[in-house]
Amino acid sequence: MKAIIIAGGRxxxxxxxxxxxxxxxxxxxxxxxxxxxxxxxxxxGIFDFIVATCFLPDxxxxxFGDGSxxxxxxxxxxEDPKKPLRTAGxxxxxxxxxxxxxxxxxxxxxxxxxxxxxxxxxxxxxxxxTLNVYKRISKDAxxxxxxxxxxxxxxxxxxxxxxxxxxxxxxxxxSFYIFxxxxxxxxxxxxxxxxxxxxxxxxxxxxxxxxAYPTTGYFVDIGNLEKLELARKTFNKA
Numbered sequence: 091m092k093a094i095i096i097a098g099g100r101x102x103x104x105x106x107x108x109x110x111x112x113x114x115x116x117x118x119x120x121x122x123x124x125x126x127x128x129x130x131x132x133x134x135g136i137f138d139f140i141v142a143t144c145f146l147p148d149x150x151x152x153x154f155g156d157g158s159x160x161x162x163x164x165x166x167x168x169e170d171p172k173k174p175l176r177t178a179g180x181x182x183x184x185x186x187x188x189x190x191x192x193x194x195x196x197x198x199x200x201x202x203x204x205x206x207x208x209x210x211x212x213x214x215x216x217x218x219x220t221l222n223v224y225k226r227i228s229k230d231a232x233x234x235x236x237x238x239x240x241x242x243x244x245x246x247x248x249x250x251x252x253x254x255x256x257x258x259x260x261x262x263x264x265s266f267y268i269f270x271x272x273x274x275x276x277x278x279x280x281x282x283x284x285x286x287x288x289x290x291x292x293x294x295x296x297x298x299x300x301x302a303y304p305t306t307g308y309f310v311d312i313g314n315l316e317k318l319e320l321a322r323k324t325f326n327k328a
Contacts, residue, residue: 091209092188093136096180097124097197098144098169103314112145114197115153116312118321123312124150124197128162134205137162140187141197142180144169177265178283185274196265200321202307203266212268215241217301219273219293222264224305233263233286235302243300248286264305 099113107116114124128139139157141164143150150166157164167183169175175182181194191212193205203222212220221243223235236245246263263286276292277283293300310321 091136091191091193092138092140093131093193093195094140094142094181094184095124095127095195095197096142096177097150098142098174098180099198100145104312104318110146111149112143113312115149116318118200118318122153123200125160126200127195127197128160131205132162136193136205139164140167140184141165142167142169142184144174144180145171175280176282176284178277178285178289179281182274182277182279182281188271188274190271192269192271194267194269198312199265199310200312200324201264201266201305201309203305208303209268211303212301215301216299217268218270218298219290220268220301220303222266222305223261223302224264224309226260226262235261235263237261237302241302241304243294243302246286246290246294261302261304264309265311
């Protein structure tokens with residue numbers, strides 16, 4: 091199974107660390123975030139990667155090469171930094187490399203997730219898309235996912251209103267997805283599209299089987315310097 095890692099982030103809120111490197115190359119515990127992600131996949135038997143680059147791609151390609159020195163195989167795609175395509179648009183460039191079920195994840199998140207079990211759940215549920223979700227009590231969550239007792243997604247709200255979030259423990263999108271290759275039918279080339287705001291609502295409207303796989307372990311989205319420090323502390327303890 092192939093995994094696409096979206097690694098084109100500019101990392102504006104991580105400056106000055108990201109003045110000369112893309113966000114996934116910021117170090118946690120002496121290694122780039124992207125290497126930690128790749129190693130996590132390796133622990134679960136995933137060795138074939140497509141790294142979707144955008145900002146300063148040479149920093150990534152020079153470090154990882156074809157992946158052989160890290161025990162993996164890496165193919166690269168290149169998004170125009172002047173015309174970023176957002177999360178779904180970024181993977182459209184990879185369609186020629188994908189023939190079967192595949193994984194997509196963000197290149198700036200460290201997490202505790204049993205990937206093998208999530209793949210098994212995806213296959214057993216015969217899902218078109220399975221997304222990792224985690225529990226959070228937050229007034230500023232970027233998404234809110236409602237699921238039934240079988241973990242089938244009932245609703246997906248991107249940028250929910252404060253009234254929906256207040257004093258609630260909610261499921262939040264973890265930006266780790268297992269897709270069937272037919273997903274590319276919904277993602278035209280060179281089109282700005284986001285999974286949360288564009289693709290998932292369309293799937294629900296079309297009544298495609300969309301399931302959620304809950305995470306109970308740590309999850310750190312490294313979006314700013316405060317989160318980076320949290321990631322370093324959390325990862326060292328994990």
